[in-house]
Amino acid sequence: MNAPRRWTPDAVRARSRRLEESSPQAVLRWARGAFERVAQGTGFGPSGVVIMHMLARQAAPGERDGLTFFFLDTGVLFEETYALRERLEARLGVHVRAVEPRISLQEQANVCGEALWDRAPDQCCHIRKVRPLKRFLRGQDAWVTGVRRDQSETRRETKRLEWDETHAVAKVNPLAAWTREQVWAYIDRHDLPYNPLHDRGYPSIGCRPCTEPAAAAAGDDEEENARAGRWNEHEKTECGLHLAE
Numbered sequence: 001m002n003a004p005r006r007w008t009p010d011a012v013r014a015r016s017r018r019l020e021e022s023s024p025q026a027v028l029r030w031a032r033g034a035f036e037r038v039a040q041g042t043g044f045g046p047s048g049v050v051i052m053h054m055l056a057r058q059a060a061p062g063e064r065d066g067l068t069f070f071f072l073d074t075g076v077l078f079e080e081t082y083a084l085r086e087r088l089e090a091r092l093g094v095h096v097r098a099v100e101p102r103i104s105l106q107e108q109a110n111v112c113g114e115a116l117w118d119r120a121p122d123q124c125c126h127i128r129k130v131r132p133l134k135r136f137l138r139g140q141d142a143w144v145t146g147v148r149r150d151q152s153e154t155r156r157e158t159k160r161l162e163w164d165e166t167h168a169v170a171k172v173n174p175l176a177a178w179t180r181e182q183v184w185a186y187i188d189r190h191d192l193p194y195n196p197l198h199d200r201g202y203p204s205i206g207c208r209p210c211t212e213p214a215a216a217a218a219g220d221d222e223e224e225n226a227r228a229g230r231w232n233e234h235e236k237t238e239c240g241l242h243l244a245e
């Protein structure tokens with residue numbers, strides 16, 4: 001088998017147009033062949049569960065060289081999220097690596113004060129998510145995400161394949177064109193585990209201090225924005241991982 005080629009930003013953008021009509025499975029198969037080191041990052045949301053299942057089916061355990069599954073372990077995720085990680089690992093035969101910040105919660109409190117998320121969530125996200133992701137992606141060629149166009153206004157232009165300028169890697173969004181309904185239909189069809197908090201009114205689940213049931217803030221409009229319920233006390237809707245700096 002030929003060694004995967006090196007990809008320039010222009011080559012990624014050119015290939016992107018050709019992948020726009022491909023199925024998610026075909027996009028993932030292509031990415032695994034095209035890049036040497038491919039990492040799926042997930043917060044264990046429904047899209048991430050679907051992609052993990054697709055990847056695990058495509059690559060048998062002995063064929064997973066260069067394929068990594070990871071999540072950003074801020075230290076303040078819900079117990080249900082950590083439990084889902086274990087269920088997925090057992091069900092799919094994968095290991096989902098925890099990528100952690102350089103400083104513990106206690107060290108953060110010592111330096112920045114208690115509950116930084118209440119006063120300066122951007123700074124907290126930067127320490128616990130943005131910087132760890134940046135360090136981790138330095139060792140990868142392609143980053144697979146569960147970003148979908150229907151999740152929010154800021155994600156409307158998402159392509160199946162993009163060049164991520166911030167991290168200097170290819171960004172693969174196999175479910176970019178899928179809807180929420182398609183994702184849940186896939187989970188039902190394959191009887192996949194998912195976060196039980198979704199059944200308790202949380203459409204999007206992040207860190208414990210910054211996530212509420214959507215109805216608490218959005219009235220009956222939670223279906224309009226799949227990321228409702230995050231940072232309800234602030235203007236913030238993204239942690240910065242999917243925004244160009």
Ligand code: SF4
Nearest residue numbers: 117121124125207210
């Ligand atoms: S989501 Fe909240 S607790 Fe998590 S890193 Fe961001 S500000 Fe901190």
